Amino acid sequence: MTVEAHKETLGFQAEVKQLLKLMIHSLYSNKEIFLRELISNASDAADKLRFEALSDDALWESDPELKIRIAFDKAARTVTISDNGIGMNRQEVIEHIGTIAKSGTRQFFEALSGDQARDAHLIGQFGVGFYSAFIVADKVTLVTRRAGLGAEHAVKWESAGEGDYTLETVEKAGRGTDVILHLREGEDELLSSWQLKTIIRKYSDHITLPIVMNKEEWDAEKKETVVKDEDEAVNQASALWARPKSEVTPEQYEEFYKHVAHDFEAPLAYVHAKVEGKQEYTQLLYVPAHAPFDLWDREQRHGIKLYVRRVFIMDDAKQLMPYYLRFIRGVIDSNDLPLNVSREILQESKDIEAIRGGSVKKVLGMLEDLAENQAEKYATFWKEFGRAIKEGVGEDFANKERIAKLIRFSSTKTDSEEQSVSLADYIGRMQEGQDKIYYVTADTFAAAKSSPHLEIFRAKGVEVLLLAERVDEWMVSHLTEFDGRKLQSVAKGDLDLGKMADEEEKKEQEQEADAFKGLTDKIKDSLGEQVKEVRISHRLTSSPACLVAGEHDMSGNLERLLKAAGQNVPTTKPILEINPKHALVQRLKDQADSDKFSDWSHILFDQALLAEGGQLEDPATFVRRLNELWLTM
Structure with missing residues (x-):
């Protein structure tokens, strides 16, 4: 590290270098997403300012009108994305931009294959945010000041996206962040008001803040377009979830999901509902198409953003969704909670309990609809999130029966590792005289399928569920019966085939025992x-x-x-x-x-x-x- 006055040069974390290289080569075919990602970050910064300012009004600095500004300079070949949100101090810049502070990083890099198309898909799952700037820029300059700090405490970050970056203390009058992209050769099409507006309306129309650009008008005398010293909003700047469903297109729902989940892919399913009555709130909840890398990290962030009357409160509202549904992404906006709601209040609030209960029912209803009407999509869902759903049997007693109906198993019917058998399917195929649902547990599918305990069941044509995931032992300890039938391990207790065992067999067994x-x-x-x-x-x-x-x-x-x-x-x-x-x-x-x-x-x-x-x-x-x-x- 070299230091000159207030300027220093630092090296990127190794993972950042690897990610930058991958992005520039793998995501180049979908380069427009850089603007969506940077606008999304700016929106998050504004949300954070709103939340922190609830308890510290001075953070507004006499500038209460939040907005995102997009500008370009043809001569300098730059595009600038500015916000007047919370901003960052020096340490936050190092933590958020020099490092990938994200769980699942190691698994992510282990999963990369070198195949550009496949890796682009994985990068999308991982989420890249700020680093997407380097898809179109060969140098990025960021100038930021945290709200509440003096103008002299701003930080300038700059990098060519290779091995290192520089940090410098500078002055910045207004709070927030400016990201200046120095465009690569061949990216001149972005130096166009029409092109930038097209990308914004395509990917970021749902952003609740106004995204503004300088107004342009045709000057008849000069016979050219002139830039006015006047702002115009490019997007609708209204909360998408607050609009009537009839006014929102499937494409807009998908783009909002990509914003809220920082995902590149469209969601598998979503539900949008307004609840009225004792509690009044709106839900817009999504099921991702793929499990995140940190699904099994118990410290990972939850995916529900909580708003109160359109004002962002927090993006880690785990009280709004049980742990087994931690993969759900989306927004819940309440009209009843106080604006200064804290995590402690959330834990004790009866309103929150009601919202959580209603939201769980909506998610389960969405999954039931998938299972009944879109079998292929449900098979995809189960492959990605089935193990998490199984946890719900023990965690969510009130919905245990509904969750049990959603669970899928492998069984001796096909001896396939694919989990496609529901408990209802099993009951529909039960033998005459069979009154139990039989299963076997093992630590691998091969061990379950080859278990000697299955021999008599195979001989009699009695189907047995094959359970080989760690969560299965937990699940069957809580799921002891379904639809009036007891779940019975074939490896526990005396073998009782009920009415399926004939009298001659019983006599022979007694004689053999003697x-x-x-x-x-x-x-x-x-x-x-x-x-x-x-x-x-x-x-x-x-x-x-x-x-x-x-x-x-x-x-x-x-x-x-x-x-x-x-x-x-x-x-x-x-x-x-x-x-x-x-x-x-x-x-x-x-x-x-x-x-x-x-x-x-x-x-x-x-x-x-x-x-x-x-x-x-x-x-x-x-x-x-x-x-x-x-x-x-």
């Missing part, structure tokens, strides 16, 4: 404290043994997940079930050598543990036993 009682007792003695019980299995048709959890015990998969997460959970003893028809079990029954019997018993247990995705405590002993028994065969 015939093998001596063997099960002997295996239990060999395994000792490793198992709670050893019994004859009615689940297995081709495997020699499997492990089963007690009806009220924690499943082996859940126990492993909790331990992997560092939680201190008590180890539960499983039940070992053996298949009396399997050749290994038949040979074990006839084994007279007590040492070999013990070795075979332990191998059966270890094999069953491996088959359900467990880990052996002593793999070396397992291998030794197996090798010794092979040698004696």
